[in-house]
Amino acid sequence: xxxxxxxxxxxxxxxxxxxxxxxxxxxxxxxxxxxxxxxxxxxxxxxxxxxxxxxxxxxxxxxxxxxxxxxxxxxxxxxxxxxxxxxxxxxxxxxxxxxxxxxxxxxxxxxxxxxxxxxxxxxxxxxxxxxxxxxxxxxxxxxxxxxxxxxxxxxxxxxxxxxxxxxxxxxxxxxxxxxxxxxxxxxxxxxxxxxxxxxxxxxxxxxxxxxxxxxxxxxxxxxxxxxxxxxxxxxxxxxxxxxxxxxxxxxxxxxxxxxxxxxxxxxxxxxxxxxxxxxxxxxxxxxxxxxxxxxxxx
Amino acid sequence: xxxxxxxxxxxxxxxxxxxxxxxxxxxxxxxxxxxxxxxxxxxxxxxxxxxxxxxxxxxxxxxxxxxxxxxxxxxxxxxxxxxxxxxxxxxxxxxxxxxxxxxxxxxxxxxxxxxxxxxxxxxxxxxxxxxxxxxxxxxxxxxxxxxxxxxxxxxxxxxxxxxxxxxxxxxxxxxxxxxxxxxxxxxxxxxxxxxxxxxxxxxxxxxxxxxxxxxxxxxxxxxxxxxxxxxxxxxxxxxxxxxxxxxxxxxxxxxxxxxxxxxxxxxxxxxxxxxxxxxxxxxxxxxxxxxxxxxxxxxxxxxxxxxxxxxxxx
Numbered sequence: 001x002x003x004x005x006x007x008x009x010x011x012x013x014x015x016x017x018x019x020x021x022x023x024x025x026x027x028x029x030x031x032x033x034x035x036x037x038x039x040x041x042x043x044x045x046x047x048x049x050x051x052x053x054x055x056x057x058x059x060x061x062x063x064x065x066x067x068x069x070x071x072x073x074x075x076x077x078x079x080x081x082x083x084x085x086x087x088x089x090x091x092x093x094x095x096x097x098x099x100x101x102x103x104x105x106x107x108x109x110x111x112x113x114x115x116x117x118x119x120x121x122x123x124x125x126x127x128x129x130x131x132x133x134x135x136x137x138x139x140x141x142x143x144x145x146x147x148x149x150x151x152x153x154x155x156x157x158x159x160x161x162x163x164x165x166x167x168x169x170x171x172x173x174x175x176x177x178x179x180x181x182x183x184x185x186x187x188x189x190x191x192x193x194x195x196x197x198x199x200x201x202x203x204x205x206x207x208x209x210x211x212x213x214x215x216x217x218x219x220x221x222x223x224x225x226x227x228x229x230x231x232x233x234x235x236x237x238x239x240x241x242x243x244x245x246x247x248x249x250x251x252x253x254x255x256x257x258x259x260x261x262x263x264x265x266x267x268x269x270x271x272x273x274x275x276x277x278x279x280x281x282x283x284x285x286x287x288x289x290x291x292x293x294x295x296x297x298x
Numbered sequence: 299x300x301x302x303x304x305x306x307x308x309x310x311x312x313x314x315x316x317x318x319x320x321x322x323x324x325x326x327x328x329x330x331x332x333x334x335x336x337x338x339x340x341x342x343x344x345x346x347x348x349x350x351x352x353x354x355x356x357x358x359x360x361x362x363x364x365x366x367x368x369x370x371x372x373x374x375x376x377x378x379x380x381x382x383x384x385x386x387x388x389x390x391x392x393x394x395x396x397x398x399x400x401x402x403x404x405x406x407x408x409x410x411x412x413x414x415x416x417x418x419x420x421x422x423x424x425x426x427x428x429x430x431x432x433x434x435x436x437x438x439x440x441x442x443x444x445x446x447x448x449x450x451x452x453x454x455x456x457x458x459x460x461x462x463x464x465x466x467x468x469x470x471x472x473x474x475x476x477x478x479x480x481x482x483x484x485x486x487x488x489x490x491x492x493x494x495x496x497x498x499x500x501x502x503x504x505x506x507x508x509x510x511x512x513x514x515x516x517x518x519x520x521x522x523x524x525x526x527x528x529x530x531x532x533x534x535x536x537x538x539x540x541x542x543x544x545x546x547x548x549x550x551x552x553x554x555x556x557x558x559x560x561x562x563x564x565x566x567x568x569x570x571x572x573x574x575x576x577x578x579x580x581x582x583x584x585x586x587x588x589x590x591x592x593x594x595x596x597x598x599x600x601x602x603x604x605x606x607x608x609x610x611x612x
Contacts, residue, residue, distance in 0.1 A: 033435070132312060132313070132316055133316055133320070135313055135316075136313050136314075136316035136317045136319075136320055136588075137320065139313055139317060139546070139588045139591045139592050139595070140317065140320075140546075140584055140587060140588045140591070141546035141547070141549040141550040141587050141588075141591065142546065142550050143549075143550035143551075143553045143554065144549065144550060144553065144568060144583065144584055144587045145584075147553065147568060147569070147572045147580070148321075148324065148572075148580055148584055149324070150572065151571075151572035151573075151575060151577070151580055152324070152325070152577075224439065228439075228441055231441050231443075231444075232441060232442075232443055232554050235441075235443045235444075235554075236443070236553075236554065236557055236569055236573075237573055238572055238573065248441075248443075251441075251443070251444055251447060255447055258447065258450065258451050258455065259451070259455050262448075262451050265444065265447050265448065265451070266448065268444075269441060269444035269445075269447070269448065272441050272444065273436075273439050273440055273441065273444075276438075276439040276441075277435070277436065277439040280435065280438065280439060281435070
């Protein structure tokens with residue numbers, strides 16, 4: 001008889017079972033850059049939510065007496081052409097960044113993964129038509145695609161969300177298609193089918209939950225990418241236009257005063273970079289945590 | 299091999315056909331007046347009706363598509379209503395500059411990005427790895443339009459060592475052309491450089507874990523030989539695909555970089571057309587950009603088999 005707690009000779013000690021969420025959290029938090037990324041993103045989320053508490057100024061209220069001020073104690077990053085505090089506009093700009101990126105990536109993930117899932121599940125002609133269309137869409141360079149949609153729809157939040165969403169949809173369709181193709185062959189899917197579950201039920205309750213990990217990683221990484229596209233489009237004049245406190249359009253208007261006030265371009269650019277860095281590092285950390293094969297690589 | 303090439307060519311043609319369908323439908327079915335495809339002028343109802351009849355916009359979509367695609371196949375991409383010139387002439391005139399800029403950026407991205415990835419993987423955990431990884435991680439986060447603006451400030455306005463904008467053909471003035479291209483090429487090369495470095499490092503680390511590398515160490519081969527003959531050779535295979543993927547990124551980047559540095563290339567033409575709602579040029583430009591991407595994918599796929607004999611043409 002083996003005493004409780006004793007390990008018989010020749011038998012390896014088995015570590016106590018660990019919940020999947022705990023294991024993922026442990027791997028994620030063991031990556032320092034992922035933690036740094038999380039801190040950066042959380043800081044920006046807090047800035048976006050509590051923007052009025054961080055600054056006494058209004059992001060859209062002009063103050064011509066204080067136009068183009070150099071950085072000072074009152075205005076840490078100076079003021080723009082019509083006297084608006086640059087730091088305030090950057091803080092409020094994070095709201096626009098989160099809103100556009102969240103909506104664009106969310107809608108692209110929803111539509112794209114639905115297309116990929118349906119194509120993989122049903123196969124045949126439907127699969128061929130959807131995936132060939134996705135291939136065709138992916139052959140059009142992203143900014144060119146976004147320009148096409150933005151030029152047709154005009155500026156503004158809705159147009160830019162649709163443009164970025166359209167650009168990213170094909171990425172999710174292809175990703176979900178690949179994952180769902182392998183998941184649909186698993187035993188539990190066959191078992192569900194044997195118990196009489198319908199196609200919709202199998203897709204939503206059996207294939208989708210088991211394909212969610214790579215989707216989450218991709219969504220986090222795409223948030224940064226969506227922000228870069230939004231900023232570029234706003235800078236080029238086909239995205240958010242002034243007076244919106246979008247970081248890209250802030251750089252565009254600051255460009256006119258580049259020689260005398262480089263801070264008007266420098267500061268919003270650093271804001272974009274930091275948030276994209278945060279999203280990417282979280283994405284990398286999640287990927288390592290969710291896919292053990294990739295652990296240790298970049 | 300020949301049947302594989304033929305099959306890939308057919309796939310490329312199908313993709314291009316679908317691209318024409320998507321572009322056509324997007325341009326016709328999105329909200330707005332389809333007549334804006336052909337003119338930017340304000341029209342009286344009678345002029346509008348005449349133009350609609352002239353361009354066949356009252357015909358069913360299938361007829362409209364057939365008519366449009368037959369023009370496209372003959373190389374006629376229509377007339378630019380804002381510039382009053384044939385779209386294919388405008389694109390042909392500007393595309394050469396973008397190919398010049400883009401190819402330099404791609405070469406720079408490859409010759410700096412891949413060695414950085416190799417060094418990072420082979421010196422894992424050392425300062426070279428930290429530096430390369432940090433550079434790569436930051437490189438993919440930098441908005442290239444912002445980098446361009448900051449470089450203009452530093453090198454053109456502050457240090458006054460480089461021109462802030464413009465393009466000169468190297469055949470006309472090689473020195474000026476080189477000076478004008480330094481900043482745009484660096485901006486455009488940054489993302490390919492960083493992503494190639496990241497991917498090369500990952501790919502090399504994967505190879506370093508393989509049994510044949512352990513065997514090579516065990517039989518006493520030098521580190522230099524192992525890296526050159528076994529690690530780099532095998533690790534670079536997936537990188538070929540990634541180099542192919544840089545082509546759409548370079549075209550996207552060209553739209554931004556050419557606008558920032560006022561380079562009259564294909565990207566700037568698309569940008570100007572988007573701002574002036576010149577849909578004929580946008581439509582033609584999207585088709586040309588997509589064709590370039592499809593062709594680059596085709597070349598990459600064919601190179602793949604040549605580089606890695608294990609890949610079967612099935």
